[in-house]
Amino acid sequence: MPEVDRPLSPHLQIYRWHLTMALSILHRATGLALAAGLLLLTWWLTALARGPEAFATVRAAIDNPLGGLVLFGFTLALLYHLANGVRHLLWDLGYGLGKEEAFRSGLVVLGFAGLGTLLLWLVILAF
């Protein structure tokens, strides 16, 4: 990086962490994780097309505690990114930009992602 001869804004580490900041970086982190998750979707689809043996390999990789944990993580990431994405769309329309509102909508997003993930997995494990 070239040296710059002008005042720079304080770097990220300077600020005290607060919820909206953490959720913002979490949106990017979950987005990246989900992009990687598309590899799993591709694997599942191509295996389904190739035949029973290829499909059995995918199932063996998923159908164990570690695979289940990974899928649980993807569900959590997906529901978080989905709900926080709606939060972003509402901001784009000009709603909820105030400090208090942004904090509260952040809590709603976290609650939705957590409860939604638990609910989906309860249904999966119960049936």
Add this chain to the structure above:
Amino acid sequence: MIATGRSDISRIKARGSAKSGAEHWWRQRVTAIANLLLVIWFLVSAVSLSGAGYEEARAWLGGQFNATMMVLLVISLFWHARLGVQVVLEDYVHGRGLRLAAQIGLDFLTIALVVSCLLAILEVSLGS
């Protein structure tokens, strides 16, 4: 005007994105709305398919509605992911050559994966 998110006045005053930033921003949001609807279908399907064997999964994807939805899901999700990862690369990959290489690599990878998915859906859909 609406399709790019840019107003005529911004062009007249020569303000706003000089390149394709507005288009990128707009596409990211259009695919986000599409993803919202498609992912709800996907989650419901995934829950109902959990533990499904080969025959059951194939019959499911072989249905015309599910195959259509899966094609739309693949296109919309990969498009959205491609736009998002592009921004991350722009932020964290330094050096013009390396950044350019990363962007081209991302495009190649995305297209290869999308084609793989679509051919797989087509094969299952036509074969059943």
